[in-house]
Amino acid sequence: MNPTRILFLLDFDGTLAPIRRNPARAQLSKKTRATLVRLLQAGHRVDILSARPRAFLQNQFPSGVRIHADRGNSRTQAHRKDVQHLFTVIQRLRPPALFGFGIKKTRISVELHYRNVSRAQLPALRRFIARVTAALGVQKAVGRKVIAFLPVRIQDKAAHVRQLVKQWSGPVYFFGDDDSDAAAMRALRKRPHTRCFLVATNERQKTPRGIRIVRGVSGVRRELQKIIAQTKKANQRGSS
C-alpha cells in the first residue's frame, strides 16, 4: 500500500490551464498533463473540479483522473427548469449592451462573462449585477472575469469539496485560483493533513490564512512536481 496517498483536488481554469480571451481555447498543456500522469503513477488520486461541462474536460485529461464537471452537480436534469427561469428573469432585467460582455446559459448556471469589457464600462456592469442579485434568490459564484448565478438548489464548490473529503481519510491538497476556490479552502481549514494552494493573480484577492500562494500554472506544476518527489522519498523510506 502507498503510505502517503494524497487526494489532489484541482481546479481547471486559471489553475491547470491559463485563462484565455476565448474560454473555448483554454487547454491543458503537454507538460501539465505529464505532471498529472506522474501523480497518478505515484499512486495519488487526482480529481478535477470545474464549472465546465464534462465533454470539454474529458478530452483534456488522461484516464485515471476523476472529473467533477458542472461544479460537481451530476443530476443537472432536475435543475434545467431552474436555470431556464433564472435566464429568463436575467434577460428581463435588461442586460447592458457592452462590448465584450456576454451572457451564457450552462447546464447549472447563468454566466455573465466580462473578460473583454473595458474598465470604463465596469460600473454599468456592476449596477446590472446588483439588480440581478436584488431581484433573485440566487447563489453568486465569482470567478476570474465571470460571475455565475446558480439556482439555490445547485451545489457550489465548497459544498461539493466538503462532501468529497468526507469519504477520504488521508491527506488532501487543494489547488484553485478564484473566489469560489477560496470559499472551498475556508471549508477545508479545520481538516487535518490538508494543504491549500491559491494561484496568485494581478487582481485584488483576499488571501485566507494558512493558504500558500503559487505563481501561475507553471507554479502549480512546480509545486506538484515537488510533492511527487517528496512523497516518493517518504514512501521509499516507508517501504524499506
Ligand SMILES: [Mg+2]
Ligand atoms: Mg479557476
